[in-house]
Amino acid sequence: MRDATDAPLGPEAQFKAFLAEGRFMIQRSRSTGRHVFYPRGAVPGTGETDLDWVPASGEGTVYSITVNRTREGAYNLALVDLAEGPRMLSRIEGVETAPIGTRVTARITVIDSAPAIVFAVASQGPV
Secondary structure (H helix, E strand, O other), X not given: OOEOOOOOOOHHHHHHHHHHOOOOEEEEEOOXXXXXXXXXXXXXXXXXXXXXXXXXXXXXXXXXXXXEEEOOEEEEEEEEEEOOOOEEEXXXXXXXXXXXXXXXXXXXXXXXXXXXXXXXXXXXXXX
16 A cells, blocks of 8 residues: 555545556545545544555445536536545446435546546346
């Protein structure tokens, strides 16, 4: 695991470098175990700076979603609660919208020539 203080890059640049390597990583405080997203130098509200990079599970739940319609088509923007606790803004691919509470899984894709995290509705398995 990389430590935010060992790398010459800032937290956002480190996050993007991990994505470019095909890895979805988030930060976790060594002292509290609290996960943090968006990448930063300290835990919001408490100020711990002992953040390590750890792999994200890629699992989440839709907290909120909105659909934007343009002349080019429709796309959604969703707030997803990651299994580790933080909430992130992303897209849910393959659907126009999804009910609040829908389980989703992350994957890395390229948007505007840069790697990014998007989600897809998780497989429900056999019924």
